[in-house]
Amino acid sequence: MKWIIDNLITLFYALIIAIIIRSLIIQPFYIPSSSMEPNLLVGDRLFVTKYSYGFSRHSFPFSPPLFENRIMYKFPQAGDVVVFKTPADNRTDYIKRLIGIPGDIIQFIDGDLYINNNLVLKTLVKKNTQLFCGPNKIQVNIYEEKLPNGKKYTSAYRNDFTFSNTDKYVVPDEHYFFLGDNRDCSKDSRFLTEVGYVNKNNLVGKARILFFSSNPRIASIFNFTKWNTSIRIKRFFKKII
Numbered sequence: 001m002k003w004i005i006d007n008l009i010t011l012f013y014a015l016i017i018a019i020i021i022r023s024l025i026i027q028p029f030y031i032p033s034s035s036m037e038p039n040l041l042v043g044d045r046l047f048v049t050k051y052s053y054g055f056s057r058h059s060f061p062f063s064p065p066l067f068e069n070r071i072m073y074k075f076p077q078a079g080d081v082v083v084f085k086t087p088a089d090n091r092t093d094y095i096k097r098l099i100g101i102p103g104d105i106i107q108f109i110d111g112d113l114y115i116n117n118n119l120v121l122k123t124l125v126k127k128n129t130q131l132f133c134g135p136n137k138i139q140v141n142i143y144e145e146k147l148p149n150g151k152k153y154t155s156a157y158r159n160d161f162t163f164s165n166t167d168k169y170v171v172p173d174e175h176y177f178f179l180g181d182n183r184d185c186s187k188d189s190r191f192l193t194e195v196g197y198v199n200k201n202n203l204v205g206k207a208r209i210l211f212f213s214s215n216p217r218i219a220s221i222f223n224f225t226k227w228n229t230s231i232r233i234k235r236f237f238k239k240i241i
Contacts, residue, residue, distance in 0.1 A: 079151025
């Protein structure tokens, strides 16, 4: 009986330590969609640091109402790749790139991104290539974009049509505006009724590094016989920018 009790106590302490690490330090996440291609692929597994922007109830499993506002708050930077809870249900995790901070004006004009009425510089990197959009492939051009703060990253726009023109999105106080890097295959802040502006309390953490990647379109990760073709070794321990 003592052996059972000792093991239960050890298991309890291990569970508490795991919850603390997951809630306050680092948490693994899985990429289920193609909205962040070409930078994040379906099947990527990455680490997100939970302390990057301070803590809210969404830092903890099941989002318990431990406190109302964010504590130890640190401002995210435009260009960060962020995991957040969607405002629609405060439950679903999304991962997108932060484009607009409070007070920014975001707009697309003729397929180009503008921030505060200034064109975001984009340089063509690769023309007429293919990316996934759900189960289908789309033809895109890939660009390097440079935000006003100097942050650079790659984004993709369809070369047959794109998210051409929008009204102006004015980011409210204590909220943020997010876009997927796969611009024409992303449900993000442009869709106000489904995602829209994201409150600071909904931020979960900053995506830091890929630690594992496999292609589920080839085979399940548990299908060891296909590991030679499904595992993307070159993506292991790749820094997320």
